Amino acid sequence: MSSTTFPRTGLVRLSSILAPDGPIPVSKSTWWQGVRDGRFPKPLKLGPRTTVWKAEDIRALFEDRSDA
Numbered sequence: 001m002s003s004t005t006f007p008r009t010g011l012v013r014l015s016s017i018l019a020p021d022g023p024i025p026v027s028k029s030t031w032w033q034g035v036r037d038g039r040f041p042k043p044l045k046l047g048p049r050t051t052v053w054k055a056e057d058i059r060a061l062f063e064d065r066s067d068a
Contacts, residue, residue: 006059011044011052023062 006016006023019025026034034040041057 006062007055008059010055011046012055012058013052017053017058024058 006012012022014028014031016022017024018028018031024031031040035042041053041061043051043053045051
């Protein structure tokens with residue numbers, strides 16, 4: 001997914017964040033370890049089985065990495 005198709009605002013689910021559909025090429029286990037370590041943004045819980053992230057936080061994450 002290119003940066004032009006990733007939403008600028010709103011909330012996104014994990015399936016929209018991780019490759020192959022999303023911009024972050026890591027596995028789920030690596031992602032959750034990164035969340036625990038503070039490398040990746042903290043999620044928001046919308047319900048007992050619904051976890052989302054702010055699209056702005058994710059966009060900042062992959063735009064920072066592409067600039068480096």
